[in-house]
Amino acid sequence: MNQKVLDTLEYKQIKQKIGDYLATENGKKELKQLLPSSEAETVNGWLDETDDGAHIYRLNHTIPIPKLVDITPSIKRLEIGANLNGKELAQVSAVLNAILVINRFFENLETEKVELHVLYEEVKTFSNLPEITVQLKKSVDDSGKILDSASGTLSSIRRQISRLEGNIKSKMESFTHGKQSKYLSDPIITIRDDRYVIPVKAEYKQKIGGIVHDQSTSGQTIYLEPASVVGLNNDLRREQINEREEEKRILAQLSDLIRPYQMELLSNAKQLGHFDLINAKARYAASMKATRPEISADNQVNLKNARHPLINQEKVVGNDIKLGFDYRQIIITGPNTGGKTITMKTLGLLQLMAQSGLFITADEGSQAGLYDEVFADIGDDQSIEQNLSTFSSHIDNIISILKRMTNRSLVLIDELGAGTDPREGAALAMSILDAISQSDAEVLSTTHYPELKVYGYNRPETINASMEFDEKTLSPTYRLMIGIPGQSNALSIAGRLGLNESIIMEAESLVDEDSQDINSMIKKLTQQTKAADDRARKLEVELKIVTELHQELTEKFNQFTERRDAMINKAKRDANQIVSRTKRQANEIIDDLHKRQKNAAIDVKENELIEQKGKINALEQHTELKNNKVLKRSKAKKSFKVGDDVLVKTYGQRGVLLKKIGNHSWEVELGILKMKVDETDMDRVKEEKPKHRAQTVVHRTRSSSTSPTLDLRGVRYDDAMQRLDRYIDSALLAGYPSVTIIHGKGTGALRKGVINYLRGNRQVKEFGFSPANSGGDGSTVVKFK
Structure with missing residues (x-):
């Protein structure tokens, strides 16, 4: 993208806001180099990363990136053979520790089954150096101080130093707290030339004796x-x-340890900066309530409720902006301070953001293009830098745009043709738009010239x-109205503000009739569009309420289904327990019977066997409802008579x-036994009769599964005849006195086939077309015998 459009659309301010969320020097470096891309794969990859970061942030997580400095200078020193100091090694250590933390973080996300687009794979690109870490x-430590645990020698030296310092302070305390403290300027122990000393009044230096290292001004x-601690100070020195030499050796050893991994360390640091930038993009998107745009390779832009990101989101007015579908040029007309320029800059800036992998301040489902260049000629008093250009500079910009634009470019021109004679300016504006149109570039332009309103109607x-x-x-109101040119409000505003009515009338008489008619037409269109927009917004609110209600009902239904399934499963488990218990009881009964039969001393009579079998059958759990009226009526229909064969349910005999x-x-009579049995415990058994031809009697019962209407419209002829035949049989079995066959009018072939079938069916009493108000000859009413 050209630098001019980045400056004009204030792209840098967006990057500054993202920079507030960065923690690493490499992240800031990558943000500084960030520019919009015209490569679909690159842009979608960036958006996937931002989407992952936003998803993680929505889960109340943040990728754990600590504050990190750029280790590139340190790695360059390693490259030339130098050894790093403790602070530089601490910076390298911080990078390696950050990688461990991030790896653990993403492992936890995977365990929680958080779905991400690309970050799981990108984490794998880190070079883990566990031994070095x-x-x-x-x-x-974090400040660069070498720890005692760096080597056993260092630890031993530091213990000796600590012991010597303790001895020295113990001896010198006899001077600060004993009788000789009166010779001191202050009863303290201090250091000069890395040796412990005490401040003595000059006139008493002979009283104590020792080596003078310094004096006051x-x-x-x-x-x-003091002479008594000179030896100890020498040992301490x-x-x-020895301590400094050992530290120097350790630093050299650590530098040599990481020297072979210079490329891996630089790559790790750069990748950490990249993750830091992803974090920052996600947090900025959350703060702006921004959403992910879809990217159109055909440059079809559809921004829903688009808002300028540099204006307070609580106050800014959102607009729907569509470009590249039915039209490739939008000409916005109307007075100043109406929001034309902000609308234009909103389109341009959101497009740059989308092509930079950033979420945009527009509603879900918005779509951005993929332009090779965005050009802008915007000079107005709303710009932060107030870039006020002359007519010649505007023309210079447009000449440059015309030379460089392609059929994949977006051109934004504010106040096209302004700054010169109105007639010449309007003619020039139309010619420039024609030239841009010939290149197939997409254009959004603003103007004051009324001639361009006609141009907008006449050009494809x-x-x-x-x-x-x-x-x-x-x-x-700052709302964009597509399809309606701007109208002049100067005279009506002047009248409302109190300008003399005679002046207003005189001005109206000077305006030609065509202009008045156009303004009247525009006013009417504006009113109609506003009414339609208000109605659409109202319907949108109602749709949202209905959608939320539907979602709530769906959730409630799902909860009901889950509870029902849980209850059914519990009932099944309880039933299984009953069955298991019943089987055990049955087995006990059967075992008892077997024992009785095997025991020759016991004579098991037939009636005892029947009683035992009856006990087994009695274990069956019946699920019929005792108070079910339908069942009672059904049982009442049973009629037993002498000689009937019956099944006694209790005994299964x-x-x-x-x-x-x-x-x-x-x-x-059950075999050789005669028993008293209740009717409820008996079922009549049909007699087996010899097969012979007999008249079949069919009792019709009304079936709720068969409809009294058959619709054959749209069915092929052969399939319709088969379906009709099956339906008539079902209707007869269901007991319907009449049914309706809908066959439509069409060519008449289906209607003729239906009539021929009905004429040949013996069960049909009569048939005829439906009344005129019920379908006429498009359906046939059939009455059965």
């Missing part, structure tokens, strides 16, 4: 190393030198637009009815 963490105080793939103006409040005992009991 552990050694650096063991040797250097006034000369009244000398810093004296020697151990301190071009449409007029304007910014809505509220005549009641005499203020703009077949018997014959001998005589009725009481109202509901019968004497039944």
